Amino acid sequence: MTGATRAQQLVLRGRGIVPGRVEGEALVSHETISGWGGIDPATGTIIERRHELYGVCFTGKVLVFPGAKGSSGWSGFFQSTRLMGTAPLAMVFTNLTTKAALGAIVTRVPTVTELDDDPVARIATGDLVEVDADNGLVVVHGPWSQACHPQ
Amino acid sequence: MVALTDEEKAMRDGRDGDAVAAAMDLLIRYADALGAEQLCETRNVAGTNTQPSPAKTKLFEEGGWSKAFSVISLDCDDDIEVPQMKVPTCQLQHGFGNDALGIMPYSERNIELQAGAESFYSSKGVNVLATCTPYQVGNLPTYGEHIAWMESSAVVYANSVLGARTNCEGGASTGSASITGRIPCWGNHLVENRYGTHLIESGLRMTGFQDWGMFGYFVGDMVQEARPVMIGDLGQPDLADLKHFGAAAASSGGVEMYHIPGRTPDAPTLEAAFGGAAPPESLHYGEAERRAIYDSLNSIGNSEDVDFVLIGCPHASLEQIGRVARALEGRTLSAGTELWVMTPRALRAVSDRNGWTATIERAGGRVLTDSCPAMSRVAPAGTKVFATDSAKQAHYLPAILGIEAWFGTTEECVEAAVTGRWRGSLAPAAVVR
Known part of the structure; x- marks a missing residue:
């Protein structure tokens, strides 16, 4: 690992709510996500037409989002992604609610919330992200916007 | 722990x-x-x-x-x-x-x-x-x-x-x-988690069921998961109005709790709604906001040929079923259009006794129970365009079924079922002077 790469690491500290440690590509939603009526568990895609990620697949991605919205079916729909093999790899979210917390638990993927900085602003789609929910850490490896992170 | x-x-x-x-x-x-x-x-x-x-x-x-x-x-x-x-x-x-x-x-x-x-x-x-x-x-x-x-x-x-x-x-x-x-x-x-967080001041009096739904859709969009407190000369809501208001606010946002001082039980007064804390600066709901919400709920409608009309999201109250029955009395639905009223089975039993189910069925409509098109992911075969008086159903069904949506009053929806054409338009707001 070169010094330059190491310098581009950003560490967000928070609280792990579903244990586990994984590394993968980030998919960042700046808008909250609906479960029922918002995602299709058969394909692991966002189906809400007004959503910025309409048609985008989250399977195998580190899903970074502000929080859950809409129907109480949220947790059940994300649980279905686990049962149908289309789940995200991990979850990182800002706003802790019953929908998002229960959803993360029944999706059974490493999840971190209550971070010391806004993950939606600090992580970009395509970033390589390590989610260490055992220690409540999210480590962001570049690339990310230099404008937001003057060295 | x-x-x-x-x-x-x-x-x-x-x-x-x-x-x-x-x-x-x-x-x-x-x-x-x-x-x-x-x-x-x-x-x-x-x-x-x-x-x-x-x-x-x-x-x-x-x-x-x-x-x-x-x-x-x-x-x-x-x-x-x-x-x-x-x-x-x-x-x-x-x-x-x-x-x-x-x-x-x-x-x-x-x-x-x-x-x-x-x-x-x-x-x-x-x-x-x-x-x-x-x-x-x-x-x-x-x-x-x-x-x-x-x-x-x-x-x-x-x-x-x-x-x-x-x-x-x-x-x-x-x-x-x-x-x-x-x-x-x-x-x-x-x-301590039930007090209001946002103050919404309406310059409009709610004129009925549709207005309460649009106001809810606006409020949910503004506050997301927070707890709004609505003030203004709103008028007296009934069960169906607040059922529509809350469902809409929980669709455009994630509202789980709100107060209308003097109307809802946790907030006899504005002070009580905020737990004694000073209310925050208010957000305004006026004619422009109401128009924008109406346009947003109708943004997915394009064709005016309506195949399907859905009433009863959340499940219709007795009064709502009665309104549909009165609007359909002696009329017949357009040959290419279906109308479903969704209600709990227990209320359909009352609708049957009142003769409303028979009136609706004579016109070619149906009173159905247990579910809704969004829950069951189903509409009449071949549906491309639907109309509803529910902001929640207008929000969700296009995504779930890939169809176009029109949002209007209950009476406009019934008209669309009878004529097969969407002719809805936003009625003037009741501006409080």
Whole structure:
């Protein structure tokens, strides 16, 4: 690992709510996500037409989002992604609610919330992200916007 | 870590069997994720077990309803026996039942599966109310009661209009609550989390059901998951108005709790709504905001040829069914258009007695129960364009079925069903001078 790469690491500290440690590509939603009526568990895609990620697949991605919205079916729909093999790899979210917390638990993927900085602003789609929910850490490896992170 | 009573520890450690132990394990993981300090006792659970889904059907085929309950409702992979419900538990809306047979392209296999699930769960003590509005048909929580409900529109109604206390629960938390009588004491269960966070001042008087829905859709969009307090000369809402308002606010945002000082029970006054704290600066709802919401709800409508009209999201009140029946009296639906009114089975029984069902059916419409097009992902065959008087259904159904939507008044929707054409337009606002 070169010094330059190491310098581009950003560490967000928070609280792990579903244990586990994984590394993968980030998919960042700046808008909250609906479960029922918002995602299709058969394909692991966002189906809400007004959503910025309409048609985008989250399977195998580190899903970074502000929080859950809409129907109480949220947790059940994300649980279905686990049962149908289309789940995200991990979850990182800002706003802790019953929908998002229960959803993360029944999706059974490493999840971190209550971070010391806004993950939606600090992580970009395509970033390589390590989610260490055992220690409540999210480590962001570049690339990310230099404008937001003057060295 | 959540602090457990001796009774809760005994349940966790298996005194009452494997299913109860698994339920406690889920509740503990969930409480810890939330940061809840304790669990609260509840004797009122509204959840969902009976609706078939692809994932649930697969589990049922592998190991029966016990397997489906274990994995989906307890998040547990073990083979367990489902015990009797420990506390009163009702089934919310689910898929279509027998009354859908032959009139819509809905899978007979699903109807069969759900009938089997109904028999199984009712034998375990679940009351099959089969509606998103349990508060209309026999499950009316009391003020201050701790309950564990799913269904965002029912949750916001219970918290705000009834003053009961519930978070927006999910399948696994209500499943676990039903056999333990416990739920994390967090969020809306605690008085300090029930005070208002945002002040919305309306310059408009609500003119009826449609206005309340649009106002709710605006409020949800503005505050997202927060707790809005609405002031202004709003007028007197009825059950259907607040049912529509809350459902809309829980669709455009995640509102679980709101106050209308002088109307809702936690807020006799504006001061009480904010728990004595100074109200924040207000957000304004006026003619421009109302117009923008109307346009947003109609942004997915393009063709004016309406195939399908949906009334009753959340499930229609008696008064709503009566309005549709009066508007259809002596008329006939356009040959290419269907009209469905969704309502709880218990209210359809009253509609039958009142003669409303017959009036609606004579015109070619239907009064259906248990479900809705969004829940069951079904509309009349060939539907490309639908119209509804529900902001919630207009929000969700286009995404779920890939169809166009028009949003209007109940009477405009009935007109569209009779003429086959959408002719809705926004009535002038009642500006308060």
